[in-house]
Amino acid sequence: MSMVKTIFQGWEEEMDKVLRSESISRSKGNLILVCIVGLTALLRLYTMNVPAIDRTAWKEIDYIMISKNYDQEDGAFLYPRVSWPAEEPRITAMELPVVPYVASLFYPVFGVNSFSVRLPTFIAFLLLIVYTYKLVLREGGGRLLALLAAFVSALIPLFSEFRNLLFSEPALIFFSVFCIYQYAQWMDFRRKANLIGFVLGFSMAVSLKPTALYLLLPLFWIHFRVYKFNILPYFKWAGIIAASMVIPVLWYVHAYFLAKEYIDVFGVFGGRFGGHDKFQTLAMLSSPSWYLAMLDRLRGLLLGRTGGLLFVIGLFTAWRKKAGYLFAAYLLAIFCFFAIVAEGQLDAPYRQLTIVPAASFFMALGTLAFAVMGYTILNRLVVRLSRTNALLVSVALSSVVLLFLPLRRPHIILPRNGDTPVHPDNWLLAEQIRKYKTEDSRMIMLGEYTIHEGGNDFSPVTYYYAGVTGWSLKEGDWNDAVIDSLKARGATLMGAIGYKREPALETYLQSLSSRYKVLYDNPEEELLLLSLKQENN
Numbered sequence: 001m002s003m004v005k006t007i008f009q010g011w012e013e014e015m016d017k018v019l020r021s022e023s024i025s026r027s028k029g030n031l032i033l034v035c036i037v038g039l040t041a042l043l044r045l046y047t048m049n050v051p052a053i054d055r056t057a058w059k060e061i062d063y064i065m066i067s068k069n070y071d072q073e074d075g076a077f078l079y080p081r082v083s084w085p086a087e088e089p090r091i092t093a094m095e096l097p098v099v100p101y102v103a104s105l106f107y108p109v110f111g112v113n114s115f116s117v118r119l120p121t122f123i124a125f126l127l128l129i130v131y132t133y134k135l136v137l138r139e140g141g142g143r144l145l146a147l148l149a150a151f152v153s154a155l156i157p158l159f160s161e162f163r164n165l166l167f168s169e170p171a172l173i174f175f176s177v178f179c180i181y182q183y184a185q186w187m188d189f190r191r192k193a194n195l196i197g198f199v200l201g202f203s204m205a206v207s208l209k210p211t212a213l214y215l216l217l218p219l220f221w222i223h224f225r226v227y228k229f230n231i232l233p234y235f236k237w238a239g240i241i242a243a244s245m246v247i248p249v250l251w252y253v254h255a256y257f258l259a260k261e262y263i264d265v266f267g268v269f270g271g272r273f274g275g276h277d278k279f280q281t282l283a284m285l286s287s288p289s290w291y292l293a294m295l296d297r298l299r300g301l302l303l304g305r306t307g308g309l310l311f312v313i314g315l316f317t318a319w320r321k322k323a324g325y326l327f328a329a330y331l332l333a334i335f336c337f338f339a340i341v342a343e344g345q346l347d348a349p350y351r352q353l354t355i356v357p358a359a360s361f362f363m364a365l366g367t368l369a370f371a372v373m374g375y376t377i378l379n380r381l382v383v384r385l386s387r388t389n390a391l392l393v394s395v396a397l398s399s400v401v402l403l404f405l406p407l408r409r410p411h412i413i414l415p416r417n418g419d420t421p422v423h424p425d426n427w428l429l430a431e432q433i434r435k436y437k438t439e440d441s442r443m444i445m446l447g448e449y450t451i452h453e454g455g456n457d458f459s460p461v462t463y464y465y466a467g468v469t470g471w472s473l474k475e476g477d478w479n480d481a482v483i484d485s486l487k488a489r490g491a492t493l494m495g496a497i498g499y500k501r502e503p504a505l506e507t508y509l510q511s512l513s514s515r516y517k518v519l520y521d522n523p524e525e526e527l528l529l530l531s532l533k534q535e536n537n
Helices: 002-020 026-046 058-072 098-110 114-138 143-158 169-189 192-208 210-227 232-244 246-261 281-285 288-301 304-321 325-340 342-347 349-381 387-407 424-436 461-466 480-488 503-515
Strands: 442-446 449-452 455-458 469-473 491-497 516-522 527-535
Touching: 002 304, 002 349, 026 114, 026 143, 058 098, 058 114, 058 461, 098 114, 098 192, 114 143, 114 169, 114 349, 143 349, 169 192, 169 210, 169 325, 169 349, 192 210, 192 232, 192 246, 210 232, 210 325, 232 246, 281 325, 281 342, 288 304, 288 342, 288 349, 304 349, 325 342, 325 349, 342 349, 424 461, 424 491, 424 516, 424 527, 442 461, 442 503, 469 491, 480 491, 491 503, 503 516, 503 527
Parallel strands: 442 469, 442 491
Antiparallel strands: 449 455, 491 527, 516 527
16 A cells, blocks of 8 residues: 555656646747648548538538628528528528638649548648647647647547548637637737637637527636636626627628528528527536436547556546646536537537547546656666656657557558448438439438437438429428429429338328339338339329
8 A cells, every 4th residue: 555655656756747738849839730730731642532512421412502602602601591492592691701711712723622621621620739739838838748638639530431421510619729829828928819809709719609608608718717706707708708799799780680581501590491409508417317427528639548548547636646636627618518508518529529529638638647656666676767868758659658549440440432422311212212313303302310309300312412492391391282382383203201200101101102112121220212203193
């Protein structure tokens, strides 16, 4: 027991020395950071076409449509437009559409391809590495810890199935770290450039996702650690936050108008095609299955059991060393977001990517603590090491631990089969649709949505894969009068997918199959294609 106590005390002493160490100079630190960013960029470029953009995930499809329409229609920033509905309105409410708009700016230069479409995501994740490093460094973590955190922030997203896709979360995560860094800098140095940077960053984060208001918790902590219970400065803080909310408020007022006057495929306000209730907070939090599902999601995101263990060690180390309070506040804010948007976390795994910056700090700290414990044991039990050699051993052990995470699953980081469709059933049906469609083909889709408590989310996937427009029908529209009305407006094909989820739909499709010519029937995959031009006698 005394030996364990001695080793633990030695570990705490060595951790203090390593965290305060300045043996890595600024120039060397910057060089290593450039190497991390450069290697990450190469890995991302190597896998940027996975999946191919013509068979990509649902999440990316609407953004691609909107960005293409921006390019083809020369702007109209205030009126983002999707392409899959057969008739107007196609203008949709959404978060501030800066991501698809920026992507559209690259199309005249590079054309529409995986690189140009996904360049905003590529840039956002690289900038995230830089500002994770800067934030850890300015919070007193030391250059070694900052570099480890930067490496982890580069690594975690590479294991996500959403790592390349064009959507708002990568930009949101970057602007979140950026605004926290700028506000902390402004509180310490009062430079106007930092204040302007904060206002811009926070405005963009909330404009991209209103749920980013969880950032108020770490921002409040930054203010509190300076002013404590001196009330007067908090009015100034509130004023700065209010100024930062001008752009988000103006945009969401406009988005509300779009949802009411047009459609809302992103479910911002729940207008036409407005999706399901993504909160359901009390119902979800009262179910043990929600916690188990989230634990499993986070374990996978944080690089498996090894990464999860490093995260826990990092939390323990932060508590013991009274370090990383800002990152603790940031992490707590993320957990609050997970709890409030409870159903949305299960519905969309990409929402868990918001934990990357805070988790990177604690995983890096855990990695360093693990390495320091290793050389502490070596130093106390085997051989005495000099201060320089101890640091080298620490760096080496940290590198080995972190490199173990990607090397044990290289097939995830370096997938090369970009031709595999993300939604194989939709792709199979789309292949059949392409055989029979003509230039003026429009189609009716049944079952083209996901079913949730609180509503359904309409999907653009089959339309996008097949290159057609159409109408998606749900329960209440499954009748011959609606079908005949849509035929009169140009519907020539009818497709169905996943129809066994709803017995009433399966029954209705049986009657339609007896009325119209069956072009394709795959009951095992629950796929059906009918010609509305050819009725059976």
